[in-house]
Amino acid sequence: EDKVVQSPLSLVVHEGDTVTLNCSYEVTNFRSLLWYKQEKKAPTFLFMLTSSGIEKKSGRLSSILDKKELFSILNITATQTGDSAVYLCASPVSSASKIIFGSGTRLSIRP
Amino acid sequence: EAGVTQSPTHLIKTRGQQVTLRCSPISGHTSVYWYQQALGLGLQFLLWYDEGEERNRGNFPPRFSGRQFPNYSSELNVNALELEDSALYLCASSLQGVNYGYTFGSGTRLTVV
Numbered sequence: 631e632d633k634v635v636q637s638p639l640s641l642v643v644h645e646g647d648t649v650t651l652n653c654s655y656e657v658t659n660f661r662s663l664l665w666y667k668q669e670k671k672a673p674t675f676l677f678m679l680t681s682s683g684i685e686k687k688s689g690r691l692s693s694i695l696d697k698k699e700l701f702s703i704l705n706i707t708a709t710q711t712g713d714s715a716v717y718l719c720a721s722p723v724s725s726a727s728k729i730i731f732g733s734g735t736r737l738s739i740r741p
Numbered sequence: 742e743a744g745v746t747q748s749p750t751h752l753i754k755t756r757g758q759q760v761t762l763r764c765s766p767i768s769g770h771t772s773v774y775w776y777q778q779a780l781g782l783g784l785q786f787l788l789w790y791d792e793g794e795e796r797n798r799g800n801f802p803p804r805f806s807g808r809q810f811p812n813y814s815s816e817l818n819v820n821a822l823e824l825e826d827s828a829l830y831l832c833a834s835s836l837q838g839v840n841y842g843y844t845f846g847s848g849t850r851l852t853v854v
Contacts, residue, residue, distance in 0.1 A: 671850075672745075672831070672846060673831070674845075675842055678842055722842075729839050729842070729843060730786065
């Protein structure tokens, strides 16, 4: 069965810390790995990763994919209170034309 | 360009009632996806509509149903509401197919009492 597993489930850090969120996957005919940020309601798109070893960056956020070990990490450096959110990892299951999501990591940044 | 719009934003219903949630995709997107996000749980795939047809459904009972209209907007209907149906219902649309991800609406928060 296709699945996406995230760890940790929750994380509390102080402002300015660096955090690493983990995502492992088992997806038949893997195509891409997606990261979303969900603050209140609508998840917003962060990254799409398709190639192993190539880092995607956006400001203080970066992500990398390891297709051999079937995992991805999301790094956030110099965290700010605005980074507090649930971070979702997901992967499309093309045969079913849907995206499956992990349970998310709830990140809380303390001032 | 308007994003994915959902209505209503919040809803309170009594157990046993029926509810209809609405979604309008981004202009030009023909596929609409529905997800349920119960408190503390991840997003669970409910339904996929494309070109007016139901293309796939997740592991939900038949009392969860829906439809897609000629203008590609969609409705999600839930009959015989149960307490555990309380959740955030998210609609998403996609232009290039699931491999490139979705754009989500802001969701409808349903509370069943």
